[in-house]
Amino acid sequence: MEQLPAILSSLGSLALIFWIVLAVIQLRLAQVQRREEIVLRLYEPLLSEPLTRAYWRVQTWGFADYASFQTGATIDDRVAFDQVATFYETMGVMRHRGVAGIELMDELLTESIFDAWDACKLIVAGERVRTHTPQKYAFFEELVGLLELHLAKKGITRPGASA
Numbered sequence: 001m002e003q004l005p006a007i008l009s010s011l012g013s014l015a016l017i018f019w020i021v022l023a024v025i026q027l028r029l030a031q032v033q034r035r036e037e038i039v040l041r042l043y044e045p046l047l048s049e050p051l052t053r054a055y056w057r058v059q060t061w062g063f064a065d066y067a068s069f070q071t072g073a074t075i076d077d078r079v080a081f082d083q084v085a086t087f088y089e090t091m092g093v094m095r096h097r098g099v100a101g102i103e104l105m106d107e108l109l110t111e112s113i114f115d116a117w118d119a120c121k122l123i124v125a126g127e128r129v130r131t132h133t134p135q136k137y138a139f140f141e142e143l144v145g146l147l148e149l150h151l152a153k154k155g156i157t158r159p160g161a162s163a
Helices: 004-047 049-060 066-072 075-096 102-131 138-153
Strands: none
Touching: 049 075, 049 102, 066 075, 066 102, 075 102, 075 138, 102 138
């Protein structure tokens, strides 16, 4: 009977430790869920008509290089470029800051990221030179490279890659 208080005290301590561990696990899961929620909320504009129109405008324009873009682009072409490049730059920042993992980016955006980059990369390069900002859309470009590595590790060929 003398050991009962010691046993109860030990059980109480173990219960407290168990609840602390459980709380830490729940907080970690909530943090992961919150990060994914943020990314999904930022992903929503891609489903909106204005960004979808901008995306398809960029995909179908005929600019072979930055010079032809500079001389032939309408204000609507420039706006479409800014909308698309800024959207994917934002996704790149989310990945860079650790808000979104590369797996989530792969699941949500892989093909559209590659298509958008292929259509925008010459314009991005020209804009970097024109504005003297080599970091312009750097997170968009970084995201493309990271996704290529991610897919290569899985043995998958990059969508849109020439055979």
